[in-house]
Amino acid sequence: MQFAQVIGQSALKSRLIGAFREGRIAHALMFLGPEGSGNLALALAFAQYIACPNKSESDSCGTCPTCKKIDTHQFADLHYTFPFFNKSEGSEKTTCNDWLAPWRNHLKSSPYTTVDDWRNEITEDNKQLIMSVYEAANIMQHLTLKSYEGGYKFQIIWMAEYLKTDTANKLLKIVEEPPEKTIFLFVASSLENILQTILSRVQVVYVPKIEDQDIHDALLAQNCAPDKAAEIAHFAHGDWNKALQLLNSQNPDETYAKQFQQWMRMCYKKDVTGIIKWSDEMHKLNREDQKHFLSYALDQIRQNLVLNYAGEDFVRLNSSEKSFSDKFAPFINDLNAQELMEEITEAYHDVTRNAYTKLVLSDLSFKLHYLLTRKSEA
Numbered sequence: 001m002q003f004a005q006v007i008g009q010s011a012l013k014s015r016l017i018g019a020f021r022e023g024r025i026a027h028a029l030m031f032l033g034p035e036g037s038g039n040l041a042l043a044l045a046f047a048q049y050i051a052c053p054n055k056s057e058s059d060s061c062g063t064c065p066t067c068k069k070i071d072t073h074q075f076a077d078l079h080y081t082f083p084f085f086n087k088s089e090g091s092e093k094t095t096c097n098d099w100l101a102p103w104r105n106h107l108k109s110s111p112y113t114t115v116d117d118w119r120n121e122i123t124e125d126n127k128q129l130i131m132s133v134y135e136a137a138n139i140m141q142h143l144t145l146k147s148y149e150g151g152y153k154f155q156i157i158w159m160a161e162y163l164k165t166d167t168a169n170k171l172l173k174i175v176e177e178p179p180e181k182t183i184f185l186f187v188a189s190s191l192e193n194i195l196q197t198i199l200s201r202v203q204v205v206y207v208p209k210i211e212d213q214d215i216h217d218a219l220l221a222q223n224c225a226p227d228k229a230a231e232i233a234h235f236a237h238g239d240w241n242k243a244l245q246l247l248n249s250q251n252p253d254e255t256y257a258k259q260f261q262q263w264m265r266m267c268y269k270k271d272v273t274g275i276i277k278w279s280d281e282m283h284k285l286n287r288e289d290q291k292h293f294l295s296y297a298l299d300q301i302r303q304n305l306v307l308n309y310a311g312e313d314f315v316r317l318n319s320s321e322k323s324f325s326d327k328f329a330p331f332i333n334d335l336n337a338q339e340l341m342e343e344i345t346e347a348y349h350d351v352t353r354n355a356y357t358k359l360v361l362s363d364l365s366f367k368l369h370y371l372l373t374r375k376s377e378a
């Protein structure tokens with residue numbers, strides 16, 4: 001991957017290149033950035049930049065055999081460690097070597113991948129992913145061997161959050177004093193889940209969210225219509241993975257629309273199991289997404305109220321929202337509309353104030369059930 005293929009992040013790219021050209025690169029770096037920011041993509045582009053024999057002042061060449069091998073994840077001196085699970089009962093000695101083929105395929109299609117996407121790729125059950133102590137031995141073995149290609153060796157450790165004490169302890173020495181021309185590129189999303197022993201041995205490269213404008217431009221480059229690009233850039237909130245998901249859905253609001261409709265049905269029926277499960281899913285999203293969803297929900301309640309009283313000429317609903325609302329609007333009326341909106345607004349503020357989302361949303365769902373099923377007292 002060339003730097004040119006990494007979305008946005010131009011200031012960070014220049015800083016990395018500058019530091020390398022001035023010989024100021026640590027032998028262990030950690031690309032720390034939120035999901036969809038391109039932390040892994042940047043680590044890959046950086047490794048390619050360092051390894052490329054024909055690099056320019058701003059990028060690797062992208063065409064030499066080294067670049068091509070790195071690009072197709074076949075470069076013998078670039079090693080990957082990532083979370084995985086033991087292939088079967090009693091196969092505790094599983095390492096990343098056993099997962100390399102699916103990993104390479106996954107990476108080719110989505111260098112902005114998340115740990116959830118990767119898990120979904122390799123298992124249908126919600127199996128717990130690990131980085132076992134055997135993987136530490138695997139890393140040591142790779143890195144103590146001579147370089148195949150005669151240049152730098154790279155060890156990418158994606159989702160360094162998964163390094164637990166046992167595995168990390170076995171790596172501390174080699175991270176601190178790696179063999180000659182060896183660079184560790186850790187990639188992580190959340191600082192609080194990284195062991196201090198690892199953190200103290202790396203130079204942290206903070207990867208910010210991607211600028212909306214850069215997401216917008218990258219979408220235009222994929223032939224997305226300007227209006228849609230602007231809308232997606234707004235909802236994606238600096239997360240390219242999310243932007244792609246929205247791009248591939250029919251309408252940027254569609255993901256929210258489906259969730260909202262499903263949620264309203266659960267609230268109406270007081271589907272307790274469904275509500276708990278849904279609150280749990282929502283809890284896993286980042287706060288910005290949770291807030292986006294709640295403001296979407298608030299808007300839908302408002303639109304349904306208008307639809308109910310003023311008719312469809314006065315509402316802004318797409319076709320999927322419209323067909324749901326034709327049935328749902330009668331439930332939003334002068335008995336409950338005001339309170340429904342107040343409750344959702346309050347939940348929005350609770351989420352903003354870092355309240356425990358799971359609790360806020362399950363609580364909200366039961367309040368909505370009461371309001372949606374309230375009958376006129378007359």
Ligand SMILES: [Zn+2]
Pocket residue numbers: 052053054055060061062063064065066067068
């Ligand atoms: Zn090259």
